[in-house]
Amino acid sequence: MNNKKSVSIIDIAKLAGVSTATVSHVINKTGRYSKETEEKVKEAIERYGYVSNNAARSLKSSSSHTVGLILPNINNDFFSSIAVSIEQYFDENNYALFICNTDNDPQKERRYFHRLDSMRADGIIVISCQNMLESGLSTRNVPIVLLDRTPINNMDLPIVASDARKGIYDATETLIKKGCQNIIFISSYLATYVVSNRKDGYVEAMNRYGFPASRQHIIQLDKGSSLINAETSIVDYIKKGNKVDGIICTSDNQAIGAMAGLKRLDLKVPEDVKVFGFDNQLQSRICTPTLSTIERDPTALGKRSAELLMSLIRNKKEDLPSRTILNCRLIERHSTAN
Amino acid sequence: MNNKKSVSIIDIAKLAGVSTATVSHVINKTGRYSKETEEKVKEAIERYGYVSNNAARSLKSSSSHTVGLILPNINNDFFSSIAVSIEQYFDENNYALFICNTDNDPQKERRYFHRLDSMRADGIIVISCQNMLESGLSTRNVPIVLLDRTPINNMDLPIVASDARKGIYDATETLIKKGCQNIIFISSYLATYVVSNRKDGYVEAMNRYGFPASRQHIIQLDKGSSLINAETSIVDYIKKGNKVDGIICTSDNQAIGAMAGLKRLDLKVPEDVKVFGFDNQLQSRICTPTLSTIERDPTALGKRSAELLMSLIRNKKEDLPSRTILNCRLIERHSTAN
DNA sequence: TTGTACGCGTTATCAC
DNA sequence: GTGATAACGCGTACAA
Numbered sequence: 001m002n003n004k005k006s007v008s009i010i011d012i013a014k015l016a017g018v019s020t021a022t023v024s025h026v027i028n029k030t031g032r033y034s035k036e037t038e039e040k041v042k043e044a045i046e047r048y049g050y051v052s053n054n055a056a057r058s059l060k061s062s063s064s065h066t067v068g069l070i071l072p073n074i075n076n077d078f079f080s081s082i083a084v085s086i087e088q089y090f091d092e093n094n095y096a097l098f099i100c101n102t103d104n105d106p107q108k109e110r111r112y113f114h115r116l117d118s119m120r121a122d123g124i125i126v127i128s129c130q131n132m133l134e135s136g137l138s139t140r141n142v143p144i145v146l147l148d149r150t151p152i153n154n155m156d157l158p159i160v161a162s163d164a165r166k167g168i169y170d171a172t173e174t175l176i177k178k179g180c181q182n183i184i185f186i187s188s189y190l191a192t193y194v195v196s197n198r199k200d201g202y203v204e205a206m207n208r209y210g211f212p213a214s215r216q217h218i219i220q221l222d223k224g225s226s227l228i229n230a231e232t233s234i235v236d237y238i239k240k241g242n243k244v245d246g247i248i249c250t251s252d253n254q255a256i257g258a259m260a261g262l263k264r265l266d267l268k269v270p271e272d273v274k275v276f277g278f279d280n281q282l283q284s285r286i287c288t289p290t291l292s293t294i295e296r297d298p299t300a301l302g303k304r305s306a307e308l309l310m311s312l313i314r315n316k317k318e319d320l321p322s323r324t325i326l327n328c329r330l331i332e333r334h335s336t337a338n
Numbered sequence: 339m340n341n342k343k344s345v346s347i348i349d350i351a352k353l354a355g356v357s358t359a360t361v362s363h364v365i366n367k368t369g370r371y372s373k374e375t376e377e378k379v380k381e382a383i384e385r386y387g388y389v390s391n392n393a394a395r396s397l398k399s400s401s402s403h404t405v406g407l408i409l410p411n412i413n414n415d416f417f418s419s420i421a422v423s424i425e426q427y428f429d430e431n432n433y434a435l436f437i438c439n440t441d442n443d444p445q446k447e448r449r450y451f452h453r454l455d456s457m458r459a460d461g462i463i464v465i466s467c468q469n470m471l472e473s474g475l476s477t478r479n480v481p482i483v484l485l486d487r488t489p490i491n492n493m494d495l496p497i498v499a500s501d502a503r504k505g506i507y508d509a510t511e512t513l514i515k516k517g518c519q520n521i522i523f524i525s526s527y528l529a530t531y532v533v534s535n536r537k538d539g540y541v542e543a544m545n546r547y548g549f550p551a552s553r554q555h556i557i558q559l560d561k562g563s564s565l566i567n568a569e570t571s572i573v574d575y576i577k578k579g580n581k582v583d584g585i586i587c588t589s590d591n592q593a594i595g596a597m598a599g600l601k602r603l604d605l606k607v608p609e610d611v612k613v614f615g616f617d618n619q620l621q622s623r624i625c626t627p628t629l630s631t632i633e634r635d636p637t638a639l640g641k642r643s644a645e646l647l648m649s650l651i652r653n654k655k656e657d658l659p660s661r662t663i664l665n666c667r668l669i670e671r672h673s674t675a676n
Numbered sequence: 677t678t679g680t681a682c683g684c685g686t687t688a689t690c691a692c
Numbered sequence: 693g694t695g696a697t698a699a700c701g702c703g704t705a706c707a708a
Contacts, residue, residue, distance in 0.1 A: 006478045019696045054456040056684035058393035075418040099437040101425045118392040288626040357678045394702035
């Protein structure tokens with residue numbers, strides 16, 4: 001279309017008075033050539049601003065030196081931190097990262113899969129928004145690593161995730177040990193498999209200490225702003241006569257919303273109700289009172305998954321862990337103080 | 339490497355008993371063919387999970403149906419909102435968006451430019467981290483749109499940005515009209531061209547109303563956490579004996595840090611000091627007191643730049659605005675109340 | 677509806 | 693040890 005000016009390897013070869021093979025060798029530092037021709041070629045490349053055509057390179061090598069990251073929403077601290085971490089790793093290793101935002105739309109996830117496949121991506125890291133993966137994700141044998149979310153049928157793909165179950169368990173246990181008797185669980189609208197781990201952690205801890213954790217102790221929010229939904233939900237819940245002196249949330253925003261609701265009801269945090277958020281997002285340090293929360297380590301998650309994918313790309317399939325589960329860390333702030 | 343299974347158009351042609359040309363036509367809905375052959379071809383594609391090879395397609399057409407977005411840091415609400423907006427636009431138009439994170443590193447920005455060039459991107463949107471663009475950014479005539487930040491030499495590239503100068507001017511004027519006598523300006527460590535617009539807005543408003551706006555009224559933060567740096571800077575500044583009853587910041591985090599510093603000095607917001615943030619990030623609604631701020635509209639910025647780029651890609655160079663400047667909106671909350 | 681030249685870089689083979 | 697020649701990968705588009 002608009003690329004009359006495009007300079008190809010052939011032009012460089014002519015200008016340097018050598019063959020295209022030699023130019024290729026100089027560029028890739030393969031094969032043998034004299035210092036002299038190296039100079040000539042490099043000068044020609046410099047003078048004419050030649051940039052090699054990756055399309056041609058990918059066509060021949062069936063590899064684009066590109067890796068895809070499919071995620072639900074970059075507009076989220078946790079995911080974007082993961083993305084930054086992965087991007088850094090691959091940049092250092094001379095791979096480009098293609099970030100694909102699915103907006104939590106399974107259709108879009110599938111489309112991006114095909115596109116990555118089609119552009120000969122060398123590997124894919126997926127934070128899936130699907131409960132169940134389809135078979136035949138990729139026509140070729142592209143290495144795939146599942147990150148954070150683990151669809152029911154993992155299809156033997158390696159997984160890197162954080163132990164949210166354990167994190168929530170610890171948080172719940174902490175509240176119990178601080179004397180809370182009526183701890184409820186607030187969870188997002190998201191597909192069950194995402195939150196089921198977290199709910200399990202809550203239920204396990206409650207049962208372990210002889211507290212009930214039935215359906216009425218669990219508030220499932222509607223889709224929309226978790227901050228606002230949590231606020232109205234907690235107000236409704238307490239107005240109905242339910243007792244609450246502890247809340248475990250599946251996000252910091254839910255917790256902040258819940259605290260706003262409690263304030264409207266003249267309940268004090270942490271004196272009357274203790275609250276745990278999830279993810280240690282910036283706002284947990286800024287809200288009043290400051291929010292205790294559960295930290296997953298997005299940087300570590302990103303790095304681990306990137307390393308794993310790189311090993312797969314390099315064909316070292318042996319000795320690779322099929323599941324890498326990183327611990328969460330409790331961060332106690334004012335919202336759960338005694 | 340690892341793609342023994344890769345199915346090409348040739349395989350499909352053989353299996354359907356037609357030529358590759360016909361397969362290509364069926365896929366692209368070009369040319370004419372019978373319903374019958376269409377069925378055969380589609381079935382073969384389905385059965386063998388054929389995915390067309392974009393590398394070959396790009397090689398031939400010199401276009402990848404891919405657009406690049408180069409930005410300083412996805413791990414930032416403002417930029418990631420822009421990215422989401424742009425991604426949606428291109429997804430609807432059947433283009434893939436390649437998001438490139440430069441980490442504010444000019445070297446990396448250049449590398450990504452080359453890579454996009456090399457992979458035959460059809461267009462590029464850049465939020466540059468460079469004061470000055472180099473010439474010869476692209477070997478080919480790739481359409482480029484500058485977004486948000488406007489390097490000194492814009493090289494006649496179209497620009498989409500928000501009128502931060504006017505936004506800051508309005509905020510400053512608002513504080514003046516509320517009776518503030520000693521308004522200072524806190525700006526980030528960033529390269530001057532990014533903040534110079536904003537500083538201009540502050541200086542203009544101050545001068546307009548006869549207030550001094552000299553170097554000592556401007557605090558330039560060091561690199562690092564703006565939240566923490568703003569806190570310590572404002573404490574130092576006031577301890578030195580400087581009077582302050584109004585603060586204009588170039589980010590919400592700076593404002594929140596500044597408010598923390600004021601609290602340490604037992605100064606009350608908004609009674610003793612009124613504070614304006616910038617960007618209307620989530621935390622401005624959550625902090626105490628809630629923060630007045632200046633909103634740019636990332637979604638609109640993204641959409642406008644995407645539309646503009648699309649027009650350029652479609653070769654409609656006429657009648658396109660070389661500068662698109664969107665207004666900012668003041669959002670007044672508790673930190674500037676009377 | 678098909679045959680086929682083309683786009684461009686890679687790499688194995690061959691020549692000096 | 694240096695370098696050239698040419699086949700190859702795969703989809704597109706024009707001529708037939």
